[in-house]
Amino acid sequence: MTKEMIFSALDMFSPSFLAQGIWKHPGDRSTDFNTMEYWLDYARLLERGLFDMIFMADTLGVYDIYGGSRDAAIRGGVQIPMNDPFMLVTAMASVTKNLGFGITGNLSFEPPYLFARRMSTLDHLTGGRVGWNIVTGILDSGAKAMGHDKMIPHDKRYDVADDYLTLMYKLWEGSWEDGAVVRDLEKGIYADPARVHAIDHQGEYFRSSGIHMCSPSPQRTPVLFQAGASDRGRQFAASNAEGVFVNGTSKESMARTVADIRKRAAALGRDPQDVKVLAGATVIVGRTEKEAQDKRQDYLRYASTEATLAHASGGMGVDLAKYPLDEPIRYEETDANRTLMEALTKRGDRTYTVRQVAEEMSLSGRNLLLVGDAQQVADELAAWKEATGVDGFNLARLTMPETLKDIVELLVPALQERGLYKRDYGQGTLREKLGGAARLPASHPAAGYRKGA
């Protein structure tokens, strides 16, 4: 683990992300999310701050658990509308040279052969700056929109994921050998057919026979990210992921999670440091502590209880509209309530009212919230990194561009002074900037599908 922190900006292609209602803030530009300039400016700002990447979360479907209806989500603009985050990559890449792109792609819905081509294309056009956040989807409303009756059960989704990844590795790593593209002007040979191999994948869930449509891109397999928290999810991450997202507000709990993921990776023969862990965090940085606290109070004025609960209900699968707003929540030990309980542990082990939960989640969801001047926030981030073993942070915005501007202009210099943040971008692809080689190491399961010398 290097001393320097990885910084990633965490967002969604939507008017809102984790802080519900913040779009009403007069300083927030995020309702311009449909425009090109908004995202070009975003990318330029991140590159100015030497961010390693922007990480685009995504959810297909709409939050319709709260009150048994989608109305609260639509009213509050709660991650709806939600555009296709893949469409941002080349635009943002066209105005940057080093910024990476971690984009969420749902393997329950994306046809694998087309998805493999899309990622290779992005890897080419960005010069190897692309990553894939592997998700399997959570919302039944998304599954129904896709023409399914509901989401497939959680554990089975990871069997689907294993099959999907195997097919991807065959296409990305095994179809075109490194020297396949010869571009021989004399003999008129663009590529050598003997070095381009058809795959023949007959999996339990996916089939594909043929060659990959794309020649080898700088990274071949994009940098793989994952955020699964369940046992099966962690095992999948330990096997495949190069970056894992964790969240929570307890250092002890996060340290246990990080250690568990690294231990599982090592047990699978991987270098535990090949799995970078990023903690979700929202930071409010001011020139002084008071300025930061004033900003927090200002942001809170725009928070929406209804929208926060619509989001939380959707994420938990529990209709929080069923609980009286101002009475302590009485939950039973059912599956659904266990998820709810996890959210509440943020406040310790007391019992809270729904309103208190909403207030607690209103600015940062279930992520860490840090407020202070640059030195204070730098102290906190350093302490979190030290105590938990995470490699960096996935930073969600409040208002745009203020939150990120404060990070770039105030927090980054403070971290640089301490030697905790790079002063220049490293060379090469996203994978190289994160500490690896351009291509996946031999210890990664993808390497087993390579062909040729």
Add this chain to the structure above:
Amino acid sequence: MTKEMIFSALDMFSPSFLAQGIWKHPGDRSTDFNTMEYWLDYARLLERGLFDMIFMADTLGVYDIYGGSRDAAIRGGVQIPMNDPFMLVTAMASVTKNLGFGITGNLSFEPPYLFARRMSTLDHLTGGRVGWNIVTGILDSGAKAMGHDKMIPHDKRYDVADDYLTLMYKLWEGSWEDGAVVRDLEKGIYADPARVHAIDHQGEYFRSSGIHMCSPSPQRTPVLFQAGASDRGRQFAASNAEGVFVNGTSKESMARTVADIRKRAAALGRDPQDVKVLAGATVIVGRTEKEAQDKRQDYLRYASTEATLAHASGGMGVDLAKYPLDEPIRYEETDANRTLMEALTKRGDRTYTVRQVAEEMSLSGRNLLLVGDAQQVADELAAWKEATGVDGFNLARLTMPETLKDIVELLVPALQERGLYKRDYGQGTLREKLGGAARLPASHPAAGYRKGA
């Protein structure tokens, strides 16, 4: 029909397109197709020439009919590798203001709900500059790569297409009313749930229940293009398409096709002028006729017979390797040979050898090839437009950037002098620039799915 011609650049996201082997030409940059700069320069050049759009063809799969193998296609780089053309749109849009984008999307493979979101996203980010070239796929190799046994039969593909389009229209036109996004800062309402409608599509091929993920984009439905030549394909185009691509080398035949499409559109209650027709053409323009003819000879030196035949065999579904190269082709009146015959009619009704066919197709495929100085080519294009009733041309490159640079710097001014080409871009979306309103007219089937005032 206005006097001014529509100009569209026709290309593929591949080292080769219609002129097989031209990538070996020392002046050709097209083997840089994997890089961002290649496409940004391409877009800037087209906008300098006031091109209405770039039209990206696409084929999933590889040409493997010729000699019963994919080897010739790989060797010649015959439309393989082939990247995902959708990934180019926002990059090219970020360096242009007016250029439109007609992108090929295969509805046999793209999940409709995701595809609807992708197109709406692009329409937002480009400010309404996006079009969709509707295809159903032709290559069995593509179907097998997608996990199917083979392509579904041709006529059934259009039944699938009808169902797909209906679902698209419901999502694009019927889910969000125009006034649904209110952004009421006082009341904290982003969108009005009463004006966002769930669709419930239970078609023969596709199902989807839910709201569209995107708020209304400038054009809602992207400009719809189609190139179906069959009876069923023309009927589909007459009903849905706003732009139709035709090719051929006979004015009489093309004029009949154009008239037929317009007649069918009128019979369906549409204004026949709402269907723009573009003829595929390759033009070689020189400062003098001799310079143009010299360029043609120069290009021909790089043409590859094997690659041309691999391409032609794949497109026709006939293995031309089975015919001796230098004997007249003896064909029988079977389905497959009827397609072959169509290709040969380019040379009239004599019988030709396979080598002669390859030579004839080597620079422009089955498209029109025009060679001359700017005045001669302008004459020819004007004559074709006059005789056939087409609205403009879909112009394929030979070498990049020379072909397009000659068009922009020599041909465009010649056409402008005659009043046959715009001197400035028109206002608004791609649909408006092509002569319509921002949204589809009431006579289009999509309009029937609109909700609200």
